[in-house]
Amino acid sequence: xxxxxxxxxxxxxxxxxxxxxxxxxxxxxxxxxxxxxxxxxxxxxxxxxxxxxxxxxxxxxxxxxxxxxxxxxxxxxxxxxxxxxxxxxxxxxxxxxxxxxxxxxxxxxxxxxxxxxxxxxxxxxxxxxxxxxxxxxxxxxxxxxxxxxxxxxxxxxxxxxxxxxxxx
Numbered sequence: 766x767x768x769x770x771x772x773x774x775x776x777x778x779x780x781x782x783x784x785x786x787x788x789x790x791x792x793x794x795x796x797x798x799x800x801x802x803x804x805x806x807x808x809x810x811x812x813x814x815x816x817x818x819x820x821x822x823x824x825x826x827x828x829x830x831x832x833x834x835x836x837x838x839x840x841x842x843x844x845x846x847x848x849x850x851x852x853x854x855x856x857x858x859x860x861x862x863x864x865x866x867x868x869x870x871x872x873x874x875x876x877x878x879x880x881x882x883x884x885x886x887x888x889x890x891x892x893x894x895x896x897x898x899x900x901x902x903x904x905x906x907x908x909x910x911x912x913x914x915x916x917x918x919x920x921x922x923x924x925x926x927x928x929x930x931x932x933x
Contacts, residue, residue, distance in 0.1 A: 777818075779845050783827075784818030786844045786853035790836045791816065793854055804833030839863045 791801055802812035806829070814820030815830075824842070831838035840856035840863070856862055873880055 780818035780822060782844045782848065782850050783822055783841060784816060785850035786841050787816045787830060789850060789854045790830075790834050790841075790857050793857065794834045794836075796834065801830065801833050805829045837861065837863050839866050 791798070798813055798816065799809050801816075802809045805812060805826070807815070811820060815822065815826060824838070827841050828838045830836070831841065834857070836857035837853065837860045840861060841853045843856075843862050844850050844853050876883075
């Protein structure tokens, strides 16, 4: 084991998660490896190793990849603790993790050493409330679209209304 407490198989698993995230973002952006490599300023072969998870993965490289693909570098890093390569793709457009990180940076700058006075219950409550509010926002948006379609599209001859989505 190394200093961080991870063994080689865990490091390979983490590299595979990042590789899957990188590949899915590149493909979603409909970019070729050569295009991303050029945008990152690296040889295609080096990029291919990077995307495969066998090359050096550094934050600087992830940031260059994110810039080249207009995605979220912090979300790419977050795939490791979240164990979800799909998370990086889901955040590619809205930059969720970059926004969260920027907000935490502001909080750190505002509170400084007083940050330690935020207790676990307060933090869990705040995160839980935020998660519920964001979920409700997405659900309301989907309901608005469904209602609009029912009202407006029903006035167009030959249009069928898709079945309503069921939310978990």
